[in-house]
Amino acid sequence: MIRMTEPSKITDVPDHQPAAGGIAARARASVGPKYLSGLNPEQREAVETLDGPVLVLAGAGTGKTRVLTTRIAHILSQGRARPAEILSVTFTNKAAREMKHRLGQMLGHAVEGMPWLGTFHSIGGRILRTHAELAQLKSNFTVLDTDDQVRLLKQLLQADNIDDKRWPARMLAGLIDGWKNRGLTPSQVPSGEAAVFANGKGGKLYASYQERLKILNAADFGDLLLEDIRIFREHPDILRQYQQRFKFILVDEYQDTNVAQYLWLRLLSQAPSKPTVPAVIPERIEEASSDVQLHVAESGSEPAMSERAALAAAPAGPTKNICCVGDDDQSIYGWRGAEVDNILRFDHDFPGAKVIRLERNYRSTGHILAAASHLIAHNEGRLGKTLRTEDHDGEKVTVTGSWDSEEEARGIGEEIEQLQRQGEKLNEVAILVRASYQMREFEDRFVTLGLPYRVIGGPRFYERAEIRDALAYLRVINSPADDLAFERIVNVPKRGLGDATVQMLHDHARKRRIPLFEAARAVVETDELKPKARGSLREVVAQFDRWRAQREVTAHTDLAQIVLDESGYTEMWQKDRSADAAGRLENLKELVRSMEEFENLQGFLEHISLVMDRDSGADEDAVSLMTLHSAKGLEFDNVFLPGWEEGLFPSQRTLDEQGRAGLEEERRLGHVGITRARRRAKIYFATNRRIHGTWSTTIPSRFLDELPAANVEITESKGGSAWGGTGGYGASRFDDMEAFGSTYSTPGWQRAQANRNRGGGRTGGGSGGFEEQASTFSSSASSGPDFGSFSSRRRGPLTIEGELVAKSTGTTSEFALSDRVFHQKFGYGRVTRIDGNKLTIAFDKAGEKKVVDSFVQRA
DNA sequence: GTCTATTTTTGCCTC
DNA sequence: AAAAATAGAC
Numbered sequence: 001m002i003r004m005t006e007p008s009k010i011t012d013v014p015d016h017q018p019a020a021g022g023i024a025a026r027a028r029a030s031v032g033p034k035y036l037s038g039l040n041p042e043q044r045e046a047v048e049t050l051d052g053p054v055l056v057l058a059g060a061g062t063g064k065t066r067v068l069t070t071r072i073a074h075i076l077s078q079g080r081a082r083p084a085e086i087l088s089v090t091f092t093n094k095a096a097r098e099m100k101h102r103l104g105q106m107l108g109h110a111v112e113g114m115p116w117l118g119t120f121h122s123i124g125g126r127i128l129r130t131h132a133e134l135a136q137l138k139s140n141f142t143v144l145d146t147d148d149q150v151r152l153l154k155q156l157l158q159a160d161n162i163d164d165k166r167w168p169a170r171m172l173a174g175l176i177d178g179w180k181n182r183g184l185t186p187s188q189v190p191s192g193e194a195a196v197f198a199n200g201k202g203g204k205l206y207a208s209y210q211e212r213l214k215i216l217n218a219a220d221f222g223d224l225l226l227e228d229i230r231i232f233r234e235h236p237d238i239l240r241q242y243q244q245r246f247k248f249i250l251v252d253e254y255q256d257t258n259v260a261q262y263l264w265l266r267l268l269s270q271a272p273s274k275p276t277v278p279a280v281i282p283e284r285i286e287e288a289s290s291d292v293q294l295h296v297a298e299s300g301s302e303p304a305m306s307e308r309a310a311l312a313a314a315p316a317g318p319t320k321n322i323c324c325v326g327d328d329d330q331s332i333y334g335w336r337g338a339e340v341d342n343i344l345r346f347d348h349d350f351p352g353a354k355v356i357r358l359e360r361n362y363r364s365t366g367h368i369l370a371a372a373s374h375l376i377a378h379n380e381g382r383l384g385k386t387l388r389t390e391d392h393d394g395e396k397v398t399v400t401g402s403w404d405s406e407e408e409a410r411g412i413g414e415e416i417e418q419l420q421r422q423g424e425k426l427n428e429v430a431i432l433v434r435a436s437y438q439m440r441e442f443e444d445r446f447v448t449l450g451l452p453y454r455v456i457g458g459p460r461f462y463e464r465a466e467i468r469d470a471l472a473y474l475r476v477i478n479s480p481a482d483d484l485a486f487e488r489i490v491n492v493p494k495r496g497l498g499d500a501t502v503q504m505l506h507d508h509a510r511k512r513r514i515p516l517f518e519a520a521r522a523v524v525e526t527d528e529l530k531p532k533a534r535g536s537l538r539e540v541v542a543q544f545d546r547w548r549a550q551r552e553v554t555a556h557t558d559l560a561q562i563v564l565d566e567s568g569y570t571e572m573w574q575k576d577r578s579a580d581a582a583g584r585l586e587n588l589k590e591l592v593r594s595m596e597e598f599e600n601l602q603g604f605l606e607h608i609s610l611v612m613d614r615d616s617g618a619d620e621d622a623v624s625l626m627t628l629h630s631a632k633g634l635e636f637d638n639v640f641l642p643g644w645e646e647g648l649f650p651s652q653r654t655l656d657e658q659g660r661a662g663l664e665e666e667r668r669l670g671h672v673g674i675t676r677a678r679r680r681a682k683i684y685f686a687t688n689r690r691i692h693g694t695w696s697t698t699i700p701s702r703f704l705d706e707l708p709a710a711n712v713e714i715t716e717s718k719g720g721s722a723w724g725g726t727g728g729y730g731a732s733r734f735d736d737m738e739a740f741g742s743t744y745s746t747p748g749w750q751r752a753q754a755n756r757n758r759g760g761g762r763t764g765g766g767s768g769g770f771e772e773q774a775s776t777f778s779s780s781a782s783s784g785p786d787f788g789s790f791s792s793r794r795r796g797p798l799t800i801e802g803e804l805v806a807k808s809t810g811t812t813s814e815f816a817l818s819d820r821v822f823h824q825k826f827g828y829g830r831v832t833r834i835d836g837n838k839l840t841i842a843f844d845k846a847g848e849k850k851v852v853d854s855f856v857q858r859a
Numbered sequence: 860g861t862c863t864a865t866t867t868t869t870g871c872c873t874c
Numbered sequence: 875a876a877a878a879a880t881a882g883a884c
Binding site: 092093118120121122145146165168170181221224283332333335336434435436437438457491494496497498499500501534609610627628629630648651652653654669759773 | 860861862868869870871872873874
């Protein structure tokens, strides 16, 4: 049965791609090219509706990427466009790579011919480089990351004599980022909003920040799109050029687009016939609100709406063939400017749009899908989809409570080991946390268990200090005007060029309006500096001159190696005795290696900040550990979801800042988490959690109450045996757990739980402190838990538990006084005291710590 | 003036 | 708990 949708006159051209050796019946069933076979009717419609705007609402696990890639294949094989005429944007490099990969498989050849498949930022950056002079930049401009951005703003604040205690540079960076996300240039920022920073100087600072960027020949992430938009508006001929080039536009994760991305897409998607594009002037009625908090809380999406209204009101030309794929239930980036409204109002923004829903889930079992659907049904602002599966019910989603976050980690560690014994691949196990600080406890646990794991997302490779330093050297070579890079490395390694010297260079540079590097060149010819500083500065300038000359004749990878060696940077880390020095040297090698993939230094630096991912050895069988945010788009057989507690998840900060909308976003995050699972989803909460070093009592997440009882099973924590062997450890705990279990479903059970601990709130870490002392002796050196409050709060058996745990490990140590030892985290040190199996060690770098002997080895 | 050791703040999620 | 700002030693 073929449902012919109206524009698909093309389906009956099977000879275009001869079905190689196909059985007649099979060829009949899948009329059309063979890549269409195996798609369900909705997917097929999404692939074949080529003309006009299309919105594909694709729930979790409904074959979204498949639709996108098949659509591209379809466009190409139908001869509707050449590869270079398709604009296809994603948010992450990972998604872009995945699409290229799958496309390559489908088309059977390399996809080099898809030059416009990439992230918003990389494509935006590419367009900006082509027209850099229209943004007062050179085409080799540097892309600044958040860190550079903040340092630059700090300098501006200083120049303006603004107290950066009261008005932190970070906050201004956030504001500017927000404005850029909403597509606002300095002159377009509503004056009321610009005034909230530093008593009205906010707008002016934004303007001078932009000026400064031009001088430094640099752009930040926001500029990559915002400057494009400005160029498109000011130069209709250039815009028309792109409009003509892109016959088809495809957008992945449309629910995550912000206003700037929306405007960018909107400009490009209009038919080229319209000669001019009306400029958008946002009309805003000022709310004279001086209260920052209030203002932020209120503003939400409102200004964005007026932007959109202005644009939508303008006589829009006929829109081209734009296809956006997304899921409003997976919109989780509101905090960085994403506008759910973009997807909610798609058919309004693109008149005549066809909306196609993909609701058939091919990933999860019945119970998992039901739990996720039931949870997300509590949200109000959604388009509404009903996911269905033909899979069997499978195992119920489990909810497990534990006493504290360490027990949670222990329990999960054991369950994973059990899964492993059952023959599950560790690659099919993932732990998804709300906040990255939750990862530590799991890492600690896995290190002791010897369970292989990998952290996904984590601190980005190029954000590591050693990588940024190395890049700074290369940036100064490539772009002598890059003051930020120069300042970063002028005294790294130490050359005796401290704050005073740098300050002097700044004065000189500002007076003569030249870059810092040129100022340095000039200053060494004067006698303004002391001989020592003057000498080493002269040496630095000479070195860079030499490297720049060498650049012409040396391969860029060799040059990088030479720079790192001659500058003394490699040597600096070789001399460093701290634990992670070796890793840093390894990272530097990796950096040089990765440069081989690029043609030259210029090309490398252009892409480094946009494309570089940390490559985690994916072939090795290991548990994946990541945040819920970075889990989007992935799937695993077994998913562990720890930390479902009020304040952590839903996050208190999101609630404070975004109120109801924030709660809904958190709920979507929960939905994303559960729907990552194919066969098992396991949720956890702890009663006590350590946040920033201090323990506090927590309340189970409200989301737990929103899960459907029929699909959820309450289980007991299995944590425990790790430290104390089998002896007397678990019993008291299980008492607690039974209480959890039996009262779970009754209303107000959280309150009961809270009362158990008297007052429940943030009454401090008395009991938890003891628990920490007992079980994580390894990491805590300072003592001082409040034993008094401990006993008044908890019943008897647990006191015993504490002793048992502490004593059960009391074997004699194999170490002797003044032994030289090495610790994974603290590096090298010397044993100063022995107490059973507990050692006191004076570390070379980390100071004196108490550590259990199994954590160290002989050096 | 520069480097190191103590003290203060401030933090979650990202291209 | 880590980073930044700050105070003292060379």
